[in-house]
Amino acid sequence: MGGMNAIEHFTNRLAHETDVSDVHATLGDFVLVDTRSAEAWEQGHIPGAVHLPTREIACNTVIPPGARVVTYCWGPGCNGATKAALEFARLGHPVREMLGGFEYWAREGFPVEGSMTSPVADPLTTVVACGC
Numbered sequence: 001m002g003g004m005n006a007i008e009h010f011t012n013r014l015a016h017e018t019d020v021s022d023v024h025a026t027l028g029d030f031v032l033v034d035t036r037s038a039e040a041w042e043q044g045h046i047p048g049a050v051h052l053p054t055r056e057i058a059c060n061t062v063i064p065p066g067a068r069v070v071t072y073c074w075g076p077g078c079n080g081a082t083k084a085a086l087e088f089a090r091l092g093h094p095v096r097e098m099l100g101g102f103e104y105w106a107r108e109g110f111p112v113e114g115s116m117t118s119p120v121a122d123p124l125t126t127v128v129a130c131g132c
Contacts, residue, residue, distance in 0.1 A: 016085070018096045020105045023070055030068040035084040036102070040074065044114035046105055054080060057087040069095045075103030 023032065023046075032049040034041055041051045049072075052060055063069060069088045073080030081097045088095040098105075106112055 016096055017099050018070060019099045020108055020110065023098050024110050030070050031063055033063070033069055033071045033084060034102070035071055035073050035080045042114055044106065044112040044116040045102065046072070047111055047113045054084040054087060057084060058091070063093070065092070067093060069093045070098050071095065072098040072101045075101040
């Protein structure tokens with residue numbers, strides 16, 4: 001296996017992906033965009049996020065041109081945040097996808113807004129810090 005290919009691959013991933021802990025630690029340094037449906041948004045979303053479903057990104061007037069963006073959708077089983085990140089990239093935004101999505105945000109016990117009550121942290125995500 002070529003070492004340079006692996007280095008390039010993982011460098012690119014880190015340049016375009018982030019995780020919920022890093023997003024939580026750096027909120028305010030970018031526009032956080034929730035790409036899910038209105039029903040999912042109402043149920044629960046990350047405080048300070050902007051609701052902008054992927055199909056509405058190209059005609060949006062909410063996100064300033066060139067603003068740094070982080071996208072999220074439901075969770076790791078959904079590629080909605082990936083599709084949204086691609087749309088923002090096509091519009092010239094520096095963009096990253098939040099791995100784990102809203103599911104892992106809630107599982108880590110970070111605050112949420114909406115009709116759902118504040119989540120209780122999942123012990124599988126918080127018992128021992130991974131150290132990364």
